[in-house]
Amino acid sequence: MDAVKVNDFTELTCTxxxxxxxxxxxxxxxxxxxxxxxxxxxxxxxxxxFSTNGYQVAWEEEAENRYMVRIGK
Amino acid sequence: MMASTFLFCEMLSxxxxxxxxxxxxxxxxxxxENQGTIKVFLTGDALFxxxxxxxxxxxxxxxxxxxxxxxxxxxxLKLQGMLDSVATGFPGVTITGSGGxxxxxxxxxxxxxxxxxxxRKAAFLLCHSPYMSRIPVYMLxxxxxxxxxxxxxxxxTYLDGVHNVHNGQRPSEFENIGRNVSAIAGAAEQSGRDxxxxxxxxxxxxxxxxxxxxxxxxxxxxxxxEDITIRPLKEILSRFSGNHPILSHMCGGIVAGAGIRxxxxxxxxxxxxxxxxYGTEWTFGGLSLALAAAMDGMPTTxxxxxxxxxxxxxxxxxxxxxxxFNVQEMIAATTDVPALGYLVHAPSLExxxxxxxxxxxxxxxxxxxxxxxxxxxxxxxxxxxATRMIFF
Numbered sequence: 001m002d003a004v005k006v007n008d009f010t011e012l013t014c015t016x017x018x019x020x021x022x023x024x025x026x027x028x029x030x031x032x033x034x035x036x037x038x039x040x041x042x043x044x045x046x047x048x049x050f051s052t053n054g055y056q057v058a059w060e061e062e063a064e065n066r067y068m069v070r071i072g073k
Numbered sequence: 074m075m076a077s078t079f080l081f082c083e084m085l086s087x088x089x090x091x092x093x094x095x096x097x098x099x100x101x102x103x104x105x106e107n108q109g110t111i112k113v114f115l116t117g118d119a120l121f122x123x124x125x126x127x128x129x130x131x132x133x134x135x136x137x138x139x140x141x142x143x144x145x146x147x148x149x150l151k152l153q154g155m156l157d158s159v160a161t162g163f164p165g166v167t168i169t170g171s172g173g174x175x176x177x178x179x180x181x182x183x184x185x186x187x188x189x190x191x192x193r194k195a196a197f198l199l200c201h202s203p204y205m206s207r208i209p210v211y212m213l214x215x216x217x218x219x220x221x222x223x224x225x226x227x228x229x230t231y232l233d234g235v236h237n238v239h240n241g242q243r244p245s246e247f248e249n250i251g252r253n254v255s256a257i258a259g260a261a262e263q264s265g266r267d268x269x270x271x272x273x274x275x276x277x278x279x280x281x282x283x284x285x286x287x288x289x290x291x292x293x294x295x296x297x298x299e300d301i302t303i304r305p306l307k308e309i310l311s312r313f314s315g316n317h318p319i320l321s322h323m324c325g326g327i328v329a330g331a332g333i334r335x336x337x338x339x340x341x342x343x344x345x346x347x348x349x350x351y352g353t354e355w356t357f358g359g360l361s362l363a364l365a366a367a368m369d370g371m372p373t374t375x376x377x378x379x380x381x382x383x384x385x386x387x388x389x390x391x392x393x394x395x396x397x398f399n400v401q402e403m404i405a406a407t408t409d410v411p412a413l414g415y416l417v418h419a420p421s422l423e424x425x426x427x428x429x430x431x432x433x434x435x436x437x438x439x440x441x442x443x444x445x446x447x448x449x450x451x452x453x454x455x456x457x458x459a460t461r462m463i464f465f
Contacts, residue, residue, distance in 0.1 A: 013307070013365070015306065015364050015368060019364065019398075019402075023399075039290075063290060066290055
């Protein structure tokens, strides 16, 4: 089985992460989810607010200031 | 009574001179009572446009307006060998003299201090690297005169402007930008002022000045002078909500003017995207800044103009092995940001014989008088809020 590459978005600004997520979520088939690494600041400022727009958002800490985030439709 | 000030430091193409002239002329018609309140400051390569025969009609039309004052940098005209030709050929242009130090920049700072009623600081958004470009020299002149005028100097370095943070600069033939930035910061601190010098963290990371410490998981400055702090763009943009002038290499500002009560509304931002989408970072940088400002609630208008209209043409597809932001996807994904508006300059499209892609058909096409209306129109918002214009 091929390993699924998880994107590392920790170096993106919050603005650019928001744009990237909006683009990726627009393309995402219903039922699928995005998984990526983000920083605490990105989780709070950019990822968590997607939950108010009908998305399921979850994250867990992988390392110091590094979170695995999953956003699904 | 509104007061408008423009600063142009780079080459002005005949196309830009033409549309700017038409916009300013329309703006003056909107407010005929505003005698003497539009000032156009020209320095650096922008001065060559004065002697370019292609621009003669436009400059003559502008200098004939009683409400407009064109101020040319006399020191730069001397450097370029054009002082006599501009002095004799353009009686409508005021040339700053050689009295005092940096008379052009002193005049600009004093103008801004008066127009931005009650301001205590003035800032420069620097997007150019040192030595390859002379813009950082102009930034130093501006901030030095800001300090001399008793104002707090602020510097926001963005895009290639973050190269100015590199420590150990040692040019053999040019002014040492890094050392002089530190000198201004030091002098301001010694005078009890609060210099605020920042570099965009995204741009600094991309260029190697902000590196991850694997031990902490956080980025740290690398090879940076200490007087410039690396900060997220969002933090730099929070300074834009203040009532103070922010200049850049090609910019403008409109304020209510002296005697009018200070606005409580956020200043508005108008970003002109003037470059093709992918050859340089200008388009991505301009859009990123506009989006970040709008998402923080700042009313922001992006106008695709001149070569910038290519961002809206055709359908951009990023090759699989390429890593670049698709600006069309970026625009399409952000049309729902409430404080953000996109416009495209119809004459720029017509001059190039191109049309906007179907997916962007809802982006409004505007002509020069409409841009004037956006900048100087009678909308009650315009009467009391400042507008900052930045060309990317």
